[in-house]
Each structure stands twice: as C-alpha cells, then as structure tokens.
Amino acid sequence: MNGATPSPFAFLDRPTQAPIVVDAGIGRLWTQDELAATVDALAGQLRTGRRELIFNLCSGGDLASIIGYLSAVRAGHAVAQLDGRLPADLTEALIARYRPAFILHSTDGRTVTQRKGEPGGPPVADDLLVLLSTSGTTGSPKLARLSVGNIESHTEQLIEYLEIDSHERAIQSLPIHFSYGLSVLNTHLGAGATVVLSPHSIIRPDFWADAARWGVTSFAGVPYSYAILERAGLLRNSMPDSLRTLTQSGGRLAPEVLVKLHELMAARGGRLFAMYGQTESTARMSYVPPAALPAKAHCVGIPIPGGRFAISTPDGETFDPEVEGEVIFRGPNVMLGYAEHRDDLARGDDLGGVLRTGDIGVIDADGFLRLTGRAKRIAKLFGLRISLDEIENAASAHGLVAAVDGGDRIVLWRLSGGAPVAAGDLAIELARRFNLKSSAFAVRDLDELPLNGRGKVDYAALAKLHVN
Amino acid sequence: MSREIIIKAFAVALDLPAGTDIEALELGVNPQWDSIGHMALVAELEERFGIALEADDLIAMNTFAASIEILKRYGVAL
Numbered sequence: 121m122n123g124a125t126p127s128p129f130a131f132l133d134r135p136t137q138a139p140i141v142v143d144a145g146i147g148r149l150w151t152q153d154e155l156a157a158t159v160d161a162l163a164g165q166l167r168t169g170r171r172e173l174i175f176n177l178c179s180g181g182d183l184a185s186i187i188g189y190l191s192a193v194r195a196g197h198a199v200a201q202l203d204g205r206l207p208a209d210l211t212e213a214l215i216a217r218y219r220p221a222f223i224l225h226s227t228d229g230r231t232v233t234q235r236k237g238e239p240g241g242p243p244v245a246d247d248l249l250v251l252l253s254t255s256g257t258t259g260s261p262k263l264a265r266l267s268v269g270n271i272e273s274h275t276e277q278l279i280e281y282l283e284i285d286s287h288e289r290a291i292q293s294l295p296i297h298f299s300y301g302l303s304v305l306n307t308h309l310g311a312g313a314t315v316v317l318s319p320h321s322i323i324r325p326d327f328w329a330d331a332a333r334w335g336v337t338s339f340a341g342v343p344y345s346y347a348i349l350e351r352a353g354l355l356r357n358s359m360p361d362s363l364r365t366l367t368q369s370g371g372r373l374a375p376e377v378l379v380k381l382h383e384l385m386a387a388r389g390g391r392l393f394a395m396y397g398q399t400e401s402t403a404r405m406s407y408v409p410p411a412a413l414p415a416k417a418h419c420v421g422i423p424i425p426g427g428r429f430a431i432s433t434p435d436g437e438t439f440d441p442e443v444e445g446e447v448i449f450r451g452p453n454v455m456l457g458y459a460e461h462r463d464d465l466a467r468g469d470d471l472g473g474v475l476r477t478g479d480i481g482v483i484d485a486d487g488f489l490r491l492t493g494r495a496k497r498i499a500k501l502f503g504l505r506i507s508l509d510e511i512e513n514a515a516s517a518h519g520l521v522a523a524v525d526g527g528d529r530i531v532l533w534r535l536s537g538g539a540p541v542a543a544g545d546l547a548i549e550l551a552r553r554f555n556l557k558s559s560a561f562a563v564r565d566l567d568e569l570p571l572n573g574r575g576k577v578d579y580a581a582l583a584k585l586h587v588n
Numbered sequence: 589m590s591r592e593i594i595i596k597a598f599a600v601a602l603d604l605p606a607g608t609d610i611e612a613l614e615l616g617v618n619p620q621w622d623s624i625g626h627m628a629l630v631a632e633l634e635e636r637f638g639i640a641l642e643a644d645d646l647i648a649m650n651t652f653a654a655s656i657e658i659l660k661r662y663g664v665a666l
Binding site: 205319320321322323324325326327344345347348351352353354535536537567568571575 | 601615619622623624626627628630632634635640643644646647650
C-alpha cells in the first residue's frame with residue numbers, strides 16, 4: 121500500500137503494466153495502462169467543462185459496466201450505477217427525473233455506447249460521486265448519495281479487514297450496480313489486485329472453469345447464491361484450489377449453512393467472511409472474523425475498521441451489552457443522504473456520518489452485534505409484537521421461508537416441493553417456540569418465492585399475493 | 589403431452605415473454621435464464637413431475653434439449 125490511501129481510481133493517474141481485469145469470455149488480460157487508456161478515451165468524450173450526472177446502465181459485472189463507471193468518475197462527474205435490465209419505461213422515467221448528461225449502456229458487455237441526455241442540468245454537489253438504488257430492480261427513484269470520501273474510505277476499510285493485497289483475484293460474481301458488487305470491484309482496484317469477469321452464470325461449470333483457469337482467489341455471494349451452489353454441489357466439487365476466501369453479504373444466511381461453509385473453507389485453509397451492511401453504508405457495517413466461527417454464527421459481527429455501533433433506546437443511545445433497540449451505525453462510509461429527484465444532487469451531507477439502520481439488534485458482551493429483527497418487519501398478534509425475521513430465522517432450518525404479516529396471522533411462504541416438513545408440523549413447531557397458537561401461522565407453498573433484483577425475497581409482492 | 593408441460597414450465601419459471609423460442613434458450617446466455625431463474629425452473633419441473641433432480645443433472649440441464657434428455661431419465665414420458 122506504501123502508506124497511500126488505496127483509492128480505486130489511483131491507478132488511472134499512475135497506471136502500471138500489472139494485470140487489473142481478466143475478460144475470461146475471450147481470454148483477454150487487461151493491464152492497468154491498457155484499461156486506463158480506454159477509460160481516458162471515453163472520459164474525454166464525456167467532459168463538458170462542468171460537473172454532470174452520468175447514468176451508467178450496467179448489464180452486470182461486465183467490462184463495459186466497469187469502463188463506463190471509471191470513465192464517468194475520470195471525467196469528473198457523478199455516476200448513477202443503475203440496472204441496465206430495467207424495463208425501458210422505468211429507465212426513461214428515471215432519466216426524465218434525474219436528467220443525466222449522458223446515458224451509458226452496452227449491448228455486448230465490452231463496448232460502451234453513449235447517448236446524449238441533458239448536459240448543463242441543475243448543479244451536482246462537488247463531493248457527490250456515486251448514486252446507487254436502495255431497492256434492487258424496482259426502478260424506484262430513491263437513490264443513496266455516496267461521496268468521494270465514502271467510496272475511498274470504505275475501500276480502505278474493506279481492504280484492511282479482508283486483507284486484500286495485489287495478489288488477490290476476485291471473480292466479479294455480482295453486478296456493479298449493487299453496493300456489494302461495486303465494493304468487490306473498488307477494493308480490488310484500490311489494492312492493485314485483479315478482477316476476473318466470467319460471462320457464465322454461477323450455476324454453470326464454465327464459471328468455475330474460468331475461476332480455475334485464472335487462479336481466482338475469492339468469490340462473493342448473497343444468501344441465494346450460496347443456496348444455489350449448495351443445491352448443485354458446486355462449491356464442494358468445483359471450487360478451484362486457488363480459491364481461499366468466500367464472502368457473504370446481502371442478507372442473513374441461516375447459521376447452519378454459514379457454519380457448513382465455514383467448515384468447508386477452514387478444511388482447505390481458507391476463510392469465510394459473513395458480513396452485514398446496507399447500500400446506505402456504501403456497502404458494509406460489520407463482519408464476523410473467521411476465527412469467531414462457529415461460535416458467533418448467529419451474529420452479524422463486529423464493526424468494520426473505523427465504524428462503531430450503538431443501540432437506540434427510548435432513554436437514548438447505549439453501548440451496554442444485551443440491550444435491544446434500533447441499531448445505529450457511525451462511520452466514514454455513511455452516505456450523504458438519499459436523492460429522490462435531480463435537485464437533491466446539490467444537497468450536502470444530511471446524515472453527518474450517523475445511520476439509523478432500521479434494524480433491531482443487541483450487542484453481546486464480546487462486542488458482536490446480533491440482529492433480532494427489522495423495525496418495520498413486525499407483526500402484531502394478540503397484542504404482541506412479533507418479529508417476522510425471527511420467525512423466518514426459526515423456520516430456516518426447514519428451508520427458505522418468507523414470513524409476512526397477514527393481519528390476523530403470520531403467513532409463511534415457502535417453496536413447494538423442497539419442503540422437508542409438513543405445513544402443520546412447521547406451524548406447531550413455531551407456535552411452541554414463540555408461545556403462540558399454531559393457528560397464528562398459515563403455511564402456504566409457492567412454486568417460487570418472488571425475488572427483487574438483489575436476489576432477496578420481495579415482501580411487497582408476497583403481501584399482494586396474500587391479499588389476492 | 590409432457591413436452592407441452594415442459595415448455596409451459598420454462599415459460600412460467602423463467603417469466604418468458606410470449607413468442608420466446610424456448611427451444612433455443614441457453615442457461616446463462618438468455619437474461620431470463622440466470623441462476624435465480626434456473627432454481628425456479630428446477631422447482632417448477634420437480635413439482636410438475638414429482639421428481640427430485642440430482643445435483644449433477646441440475647447443472648447439466650442447461651438447454652431445452654438437455655433438459656428433455658435428463659427428464660427422460662427420470663421417467664418423464666415424451
């Protein structure tokens with residue numbers, strides 16, 4: 121690191137001939153100076169003499185999405201990283217609302233196509249760098265505003281605890297319009313390391329063949345990715361010897377699954393990092409150090425370097441152990457605030473480094489945060505406040521279950537076919553555990569659980585199903 | 589008959605627009621048939637035919653034609 125702050129963009133000023141990106145689809149290895157030259161060429165076309173907003177419509181974690189992102193930053197603009205697979209009408213509505221100067225997209229995943237929008241729109245704050253959607257692929261206009269400082273300090277925080285050095289090669293398994301996928305890219309660019317881009321889905325053996333061929337050292341996945349890989353036996357059978365680090369974020373993984381993955385990695389001298397964060401914290405807030413597993417598998421971990429947690433109670437904030445309340449996070453990676461429309465891009469720092477997470481939790485005596493629920497995911501039954509997430513966690517031993525407030529009962533949606541336990545038995549088990557009547561639960565089977573763009577259960581869609 | 593059911597399962601599980609050439613689809617090539625879509629498809633086929641696919645078959649099921657061949661081995665009559 122040579123003492124310098126590991127910015128993801130530093131290589132653009134001082135590119136070397138070190139490898140930076142592998143385009144595994146065509147077997148091309150890009151060096152830093154090659155990528156910097158390509159980025160500079162596009163950045164030149166995007167400069168207008170003032171700060172603008174660029175829309176980068178990403179088709180995933182592909183080369184064009186990366187070049188678009190870096191070029192927008194290199195040109196001195198703010199860049200909204202958006203899902204390029206949104207329906208066209210939703211994208212056009214976002215364009216009308218935010219009035220970007222240029223819209224970047226790609227049809228082949230390698231070359232960036234640009235379309236002129238509306239250069240010279242309302243002002244963009246000097247320190248605003250990245251805008252990310254907080255709601256997956258719904259096309260919601262609500263975006264998190266991330267500053268240059270957010271991106272650079274978060275890159276440094278992650279590099280520190282994940283111990284990413286220039287020898288690392290991450291496979292870019294998540295799209296870079298998600299905070300998690302973008303953090304994988306930023307940390308590896310910042311560490312002078314390499315990202316490997318595979319055109320294949322993680323469920324195809326070709327993906328793992330790419331990982332083996334290019335000596336990939338780490339893989340990042342959301343809970344659904346690990347559920348798929350587990351079902352297909354791919355981690356156990358196809359993980360290359362070079363792969364030493366698995367990271368997991370983007371939702372809770374059942375402790376049983378987490379321990380299994382930890383043991384799989386420990387047996388081959390590797391590591392599993394279970395992590396917790398939100399787009400509002402640039403990506404991450406905490407992680408479970410591998411040495412703390414399996415004992416702390418039910419926790420989301422300790423704060424990342426430079427961050428800290430407090431618990432909000434009616435009597436104020438506390439650091440006392442085993443007190444339940446809303447989790448408050450402080451750190452240099454807390455976003456500036458939200459944007460709902462173009463005029464918000466001129467705003468300054470609304471949050472002052474303090475994020476109310478909306479998650480309910482307790483800090484244990486060892487300083488590990490344990491989540492007990494989500495502030496808004498509470499059902500009221502018989503006058504009791506019942507955390508739907510706790511219900512889900514309790515049911516997770518029997519497979520993926522999504523719990524929804526059904527008014528007079530809790531509706532448990534699960535996948536048909538794969539359910540190892542009868543609906544009635546599940547209701548009885550949960551009733552016993554939570555001291556309720558089994559009639560408080562309605563178990564419903566679905567052919568598939570509706571997911572949002574981040575691979576998380578889409579509760580809004582489930583709520584509608586129940587009404588119908 | 590079963591062929592029709594398989595086509596229907598693909599259309600439903602992968603949320604395919606009308607008029608999609610299902611027989612030309614390939615896992616990971618068509619945006620609808622990504623890893624999440626694949627698991628939905630597996631669940632749909634297992635449900636419709638009352639079978640449980642082995643991990644290896646689940647991976648090998650990467651085109652419509654390959655899916656047909658694999659389902660035959662599970663006794664799905666075509």
